[in-house]
Amino acid sequence: MYETTYHRPASIDEAAALFAKHPEAKYLAGGHTLIPVMKQRLAAPSDVIDLAKIKEMIGIEATSDALIIKAATTYYDITQSAAAKKAIPAIVYLTSVLGDPAVRYRGTIGGSIANNDPAADYPAAVLALGATIKTNTREIKGDDFFQGLFSTALEDNEIITSVSFPIPAKAGYAKMRHPASRFALTGVFVAQTKSGEVRVAATGASQNGVMRVPAIEAALKANWSAGALDGVKISADGLMSDIHGSAEYRANLIKVMAQRAVEAAG
Amino acid sequence: MSTVKLTVNGKSVSATVEDRTLLVHLLRENLNLTGTHVGCDTSQCGACIVHIDGKAVKSCTTLVGQIDGANVTTIEGIAKGDQLHPMQAAFRDNHGLQCGYCTPGMIMSAIDIVNRHASDLDEETVRQELEGNICRCTGYHNIVKSVLDAAGRMKVAQAAE
Ligand SMILES: Cc1cc2nc3c(=O)[nH]c(=O)nc-3n(C[C@H](O)[C@H](O)[C@H](O)COP(=O)(O)OP(=O)(O)OC[C@H]3O[C@@H](n4cnc5c(N)ncnc54)[C@H](O)[C@@H]3O)c2cc1C
Numbered sequence: 001m002y003e004t005t006y007h008r009p010a011s012i013d014e015a016a017a018l019f020a021k022h023p024e025a026k027y028l029a030g031g032h033t034l035i036p037v038m039k040q041r042l043a044a045p046s047d048v049i050d051l052a053k054i055k056e057m058i059g060i061e062a063t064s065d066a067l068i069i070k071a072a073t074t075y076y077d078i079t080q081s082a083a084a085k086k087a088i089p090a091i092v093y094l095t096s097v098l099g100d101p102a103v104r105y106r107g108t109i110g111g112s113i114a115n116n117d118p119a120a121d122y123p124a125a126v127l128a129l130g131a132t133i134k135t136n137t138r139e140i141k142g143d144d145f146f147q148g149l150f151s152t153a154l155e156d157n158e159i160i161t162s163v164s165f166p167i168p169a170k171a172g173y174a175k176m177r178h179p180a181s182r183f184a185l186t187g188v189f190v191a192q193t194k195s196g197e198v199r200v201a202a203t204g205a206s207q208n209g210v211m212r213v214p215a216i217e218a219a220l221k222a223n224w225s226a227g228a229l230d231g232v233k234i235s236a237d238g239l240m241s242d243i244h245g246s247a248e249y250r251a252n253l254i255k256v257m258a259q260r261a262v263e264a265a266g
Numbered sequence: 267m268s269t270v271k272l273t274v275n276g277k278s279v280s281a282t283v284e285d286r287t288l289l290v291h292l293l294r295e296n297l298n299l300t301g302t303h304v305g306c307d308t309s310q311c312g313a314c315i316v317h318i319d320g321k322a323v324k325s326c327t328t329l330v331g332q333i334d335g336a337n338v339t340t341i342e343g344i345a346k347g348d349q350l351h352p353m354q355a356a357f358r359d360n361h362g363l364q365c366g367y368c369t370p371g372m373i374m375s376a377i378d379i380v381n382r383h384a385s386d387l388d389e390e391t392v393r394q395e396l397e398g399n400i401c402r403c404t405g406y407h408n409i410v411k412s413v414l415d416a417a418g419r420m421k422v423a424q425a426a427e
């Protein structure tokens with residue numbers, strides 16, 4: 001790892017002010033992506049600005065309409081939250097199969113979404129539930145947030161402060177876990193909003209990162225059941241093909257994971 | 267350079283180190299606590315797991331600045347004098363290690379697992395919870411046996427306290 005200077009600001013404003021002074025800085029949350037990348041020397045921020053201890057960035061609230069998770073809340077705290085379990089159990093399930101216990105103690109929802117790894121779990125939930133990302137300067141709709149591999153609508157100096165998930169009528173998540181890394185070989189989040197809209201997002205499948213799956217949305221809109229997807233064919237065009245699985249394999253996984261997610265959603 | 271203050275295995279420690287110092291390097295190189303191992307250095311294997319404020323985390327993926335002020339326990343800090351921690355004793359009795367390289371991380375994870383699952387610990391849970399710890403030797407079977415055995419011993423030890 002190259003040399004760097006560590007900062008621990010006490011507030012969001014202080015963090016943003018530090019970034020303004022050090023334009024080659026990076027924000028640090030759980031560090032479970034950024035630190036490995038710095039160790040590989042693929043990132044060399046002059047300064048790291050730690051968001052993980054900022055009190056106003058930690059916590060979970062549920063209203064009758066939305067589950068709001070502040071950005072520096074750890075995965076572990078999300079899995080332990082009674083409010084989250086009651087509001088959107090599929091989010092708690094997704095978190096419980098993310099990484100391993102040590103990763104879940106440190107990793108944060110804000111870090112996961114800001115990083116936008118093409119095989120990460122949270123982007124699927126954000127897209128399928130139509131969540132809103134709040135930052136220190138604005139609100140960004142989930143639909144506009146993810147912009148391809150590791151790229152998002154965020155400015156370099158922008159801080160995600162919370163994610164607001166509308167509470168759905170039904171939601172479920174299923175993923176084929178990569179047996180070594182636990183990332184999604186393909187994961188599918190299905191949701192039916194309270195107004196009856198069906199939204200389905202797949203992660204770990206597309207070469208461009210998380211994506212909606214219109215063919216599955218249409219079939220589930222007509223008939224919300226796993227069986228309704230039996231005849232659906234997913235095209236392998238644009239899907240990832242690598243040592244872990246071909247594009248055709250992932251295309252089939254999208255369907256199978258969607259079926260399991262619908263069963264989990266009930 | 268920054269000065270960090272920690273409690274390590276019950277002792278106050280103050281160290282002035284480069285900000286890029288990882289906890290595992292502070293432990294091994296500055297404090298000579300070489301029981302904590304580096305297996306992969308890519309955050310995958312769990313050989314470097316220690317407890318930070320009671321939680322089992324990867325010390326190879328933690329900058330010392332992130333844990334300034336924290337309470338750290340390593341494999342060297344869990345026995346009481348000559349008396350092994352019940353988890354250590356169970357690993358020995360159940361042949362839960364072969365080369366021993368993964369063992370410090372396994373034991374620190376396993377103690378955390380037992381602490382979090384007071385009553386509902388079964389084989390499947392242990393296997394799931396050990397996902398972040400990789401062992402190249404044992405095939406895991408005796409590790410799982412050790413953890414289940416230790417869960418019983420830790421309950422008895424707690425009741426006695
Ligand atoms: C062994 C292992 C297994 C894993 N398995 C999975 C898995 O199965 N599924 C999965 O989804 N992920 C997995 N991960 C990744 C993990 O979820 C990371 O924690 C996550 O990608 C990054 O979150 P973090 O809080 O650790 O962020 P960091 O690593 O601290 O930061 C990541 C990036 O986000 C930026 N950032 C962080 N917080 C904010 C914020 N609030 N506002 C703006 N920018 C911010 C940082 O500047 C940095 O660029 C795994 C990681 C490891 C090491």
Ligand code: FES
Binds near residue numbers: 306309325
């Ligand atoms: S050395 Fe830390 S996880 Fe392998």
Ligand code: FES
Binds near residue numbers: 368
């Ligand atoms: S005992 Fe050798 S790696 Fe686990």
